Amino acid sequence: MQSSRxxxxxCDKRAGVxxxxxxxxxxxxxxxxRxxxxxxxxxAQHGATASIERTAAGWRIDLDGYRRASKPDDRLQLSLSLSL
Ligand SMILES: [Zn+2]
Structure with missing residues (x-):
C-alpha cells in the first residue's frame, strides 16, 4: 500500500530505488x-488528513494525523522511505 511504489x-528510478x-x-x-x-x-488512498506516524513497532497510518501534524513534510519523508 505504500505510496512510494x-x-x-x-530521473526514472523505479520504485524502491x-x-x-x-x-x-x-x-x-x-x-x-517524486x-x-x-x-x-x-x-488518494488514505485521505487528505491522513499521516504516517512512527511507532515503537515501526509505523502506522493515522487517518487524522495530518490535521494535527506540526510538520506536514514528515509525511512525505516517511511515506517515501517506507519502501526503501
Ligand atoms: Zn528522482
Missing part, C-alpha cells in the same frame, strides 16, 4: 516531483 518522473543525481551519484533526497506524486497517491 512509483518511479521517479525526474533512491533518486540519482545527474552526476550519477546517489541522491540524499528524492526529487521534488515527493509530490507520492503525496498525491497517499492522499
Amino acid at each position: 512509483s518511479s521517479c518522473p525526474d 533512491m533518486c540519482i543525481r545527474p552526476s550519477g551519484h546517489r541522491a540524499s533526497d528524492f526529487h521534488r516531483a 515527493k509530490v506524486e507520492a503525496d498525491r497517491q497517499f492522499t
